[in-house]
Structure formats: structure tokens, C-alpha cells
Amino acid sequence: MLDRDGEDLLRQLAPRVLGALVRRYGHFDTAEDAVQEALLAAARQWPADGVPDNPRSWLITVASRRLTDLLRAEQARRRREDTVAAWPVPEPAPPVATDDSLVLLFLCCHPSLSPASQIALTLRAVGGLSTAEVARAFLVPEDTMTRRITRAKKTIRDSGVPFRMPPPEQRADRLAAVLHVLYLIFNEGYVGTSGPSLQRVELSAEAIRLTRLLYRLLPDDTEVAGLLALMLLTDARRAARTAPDGTPVPMAEQDRRLWNHEQIAEGVVLVSAALPRGPAGPYQIQAAIAAVHDEAERAGDTDWRQIMLLYEVLLGLRDNPVVALNHAVAVAMVHGPRAGLDLLEPLGKDDRLTAGHRWHTARAHLLELAGEPDAAHAAYLAAAARTTSLPQQRYLHARAARLARK
């Protein structure tokens, strides 16, 4: 078995090896399989033989040979099927020293792919995870994930997207797609971890790792910095956000000593440097909000006025019901629960909000603050009836029971 450092090294090299192969030989789909096999070979051989002096060249050489074999087999198959092979099988050649990780990220997050495929392909081709690991992370059978990845690669092959950076006029949209995929990976890890869970690749950590890679490649992009900061500042609260039985702990009641202060410091530096550099995008603003929360030593010290203003800016950028909901809560913390409830009521007409528990939960909290225990009790129960998560239900029922006892 490869140790932790060895595994980290392999994962870091994976996109660079794949980039080198595709740049030299094309055939993204087959090259991707060849790189996975080279990674497996390394995981088998390095623990016994030691890590080679130049691990990257080792991987490129092994992957190139494997690619050649796969392409020969493919060509033979086509010949048998009586179709003329349209491309020559390349000979293994010495590696090139470019880093095409960014081109790969753009390719894996191509708009012709569904979000589920973008995520799967990014984790495998850029993250260097095996199909089994990606499957387990998303709790789907391995066969399903294999098919999802194969189909995604076929879509890329058929679309004939060239292996190079998108043209300047598409850059902003394509980068937004990459950031969205990384954000989805982070979120999946952040919300999907409670209850009896399987040992699985930690998706939040994986998203942070990939976003760090992107930040290293595009240090001047303020939204990339904003997204990285948002992830660090949010993930910093991980140890405090759930009780041992999986019940969520609201931020006001979290033990702030459990927060990761190193991660908070890093996130604060990132977002503070990004914000003054031009119009702030949504990731930077969300990171700024997370920073205001994280910088409060006690819940009572939270600068809610600042948070309220930031949500107003965010609302101006995207008309999203969840943002409006959070804004209403911030207004309640500044101007009192009544003001928050007044903003909340019209949002109750939005089915996207009221079908889930969030609107009801926020309303219950504000009614409790406003000194209306009966209405709050009913709202907590309404919220509990709208979530399928047992830990969330336990939290909401406990809040309701506390009010009933008074």
C-alpha cells in the first residue's frame, strides 16, 4: 500500500501526466484510461521498488506505453470490423514539461456535459480518483459511475473540442462553469456527511485541493480566490457543526474553539486581498459573509449589520430565494425579529422554498425570538415534516419540545 505522501504525489501528478499525454497524442478518452492504469501501476510498484527519481516521467512513460497498447487494440478491433483506421498509432516519446491542468479542467467542465458528468470526470481526470472512489463518494454503484464517465468522455470525443484553452470570448463563461463544478463538489461533501456514513473520499477536502490547484494556475482571478476563501471559511466550522449523533448545531450554539483557526486566517487573507480588486462576484461576497461570522469570537459579537449589507449586495447580483431567506434572517438580527418576519412572509409564496424545511425553520427561529412560542412550535413541526433527514428532524423536534415545556 502506498502511504499518504505517495498518494498525494500521485494525485497531484495525475492531471499533469494526462495533460502531457493528450497534448502529445490526442485521444483524451483513451489517454485518460491509460493514466488511470499508470496510477494503479505506481500504487502497486512504488511501495516495493521505492518512488522513482522522476515520478512524473515514470508515470508519463508507463501511461504512454499503455496508451499505445490500447490504441493498437482499438485499431485492430476497427480493422476486424472492416473500418479503416483513420489515425496512426503513436510511438512512445519523451515527456513534455508543460502543465495542462487548466486545459483539462476546462475540458472536464465542458458545457456539453451534464453537471453530474462534469463532476465525475473532473474528480477522475483532474483529481486522479479511481472510478470506485468517485462512485463511493456519491453513493452510487460503480457500474453506474463507469457508464457516467464513459459517456462523458464519448461526448467530449464526439464534440471535437480541441485540447486547448477556450477562446477569450468564452473564457468567463467557461471559468464560471469550472467554479460551479468545484462548488458543487464542495457542497456535496459539506451537506452529505451525517448519520452512519461510509468511509469515503472526503469531497470537501477534494474540492479545496482542486480549487487550490486552480488558484495556483490563475492567481489573479478574484472569483477563484473568492471560491477558495469561501470553501476554507465554511469548512473551518466542520468539527463544530454536528453533534456526535449527527444533529446539526446552529452557528450561534457552536463551540468556536473547535473551529479551524488556521483555515479561517487563510480564508480571511484571500478574501481581503480579492475584494478591493474590482467588482466583487458572488463567491467573494459569500466568502466575506463567512469571514464576518468566523471572525466573531462569540456569537453575540457577530457584526450582523455588515452581514445584512453583504446579503443586499448578493441579492443585487442574483435573485435567489435562499439568499433572500438569509437576508431576512440578517435583517432580523439587526432590526429585530418582526422586521425579519415581514420579509419572510412574501417569500412563503415561493414553492421552491416552502417545499423544503428551510423557510419554515427560519420562520420558527424568528417567531421564537419574537416571543411567540405557540406559532414557533407549530413552525418547527412544519419544518420537521418537510425534511427526510433524521438528524434535522431531531434538531427541529428538540426545539419544538423545548418550547412546549415552557
Next chain:
Amino acid sequence: MKYMIMLTGSQRDYDRLAGKETDSPAWTPEEIGALYEFMAKWNNDLVESGEFVEGRGLAAPVHTRRVSLKDGVPVVTDGPYAETQEVLAGYTIVECASFDRATEIAAQLAHTPHPAHATLATPWYVDVRPLDEGPGQFD
């Protein structure tokens, strides 16, 4: 061969785990923590041994929608089960050497930790069923 291990529970069992006020006491966080730890270990041991294929827990029966036919037209019923009716609550698919091995894995669940007051409406059981893996070949 693949086998499905099926766990059942009633709406009442779910309500107790969800901390809903019922006629019997709710589980404490420690009791639930112990249950989760046990289930996670059971799952992860199967991942370690290479026998785990997949597993999921289902939301409470009250969230079920049943589609049936009325005068030839599909109609939807929300939450079709009685409070104490045992229905599928979760499943784990294992791939292992024999039916006996799958049964042995399922039998480990008999030791699931639970508080003394957590009595069940019907005696505890777990079902194991082979998956139909297609016709195969005769030779």
C-alpha cells in the same frame, strides 16, 4: 453472487429516531450516536472485505407516494402505510462467496445497540435475498 440485505421499520420507529413526541421515550443523542457508530462499522467492514456493493437508507414511510390505478387511471396516494406497518427502511447489497456468508453478515445486525425502552411492535428480523443475476449459461 449478490444478495440484498433488507432492513424494515415502521413510521413509529422512525418517529422515535427523529425525536418526535410519541408514547415512548425518544432516543438520547448518545444512544443514536452508538447506533450510527455500529452501522458505520458494519458497513465499513464490508467495504474493507470487498463484499460491499452499495447500500442506502430510505426516508420515513410517511414520505412515500403510492401510484395505483383507479378505473384505469393512475392515482397518487401520499403516505399509504399504517403507523406500525413494517416497510423497507434500508438495504445493503453485498457480493460474497455464498448465501451462508451473506446470512452471517446480516445476522451481525442482531447486535445493533438500542436503549432498553426501544421495544418493537413486531419481533426484530432482517431479510436476505439473492439478486436475480440473469439467465446465465448452461455449459
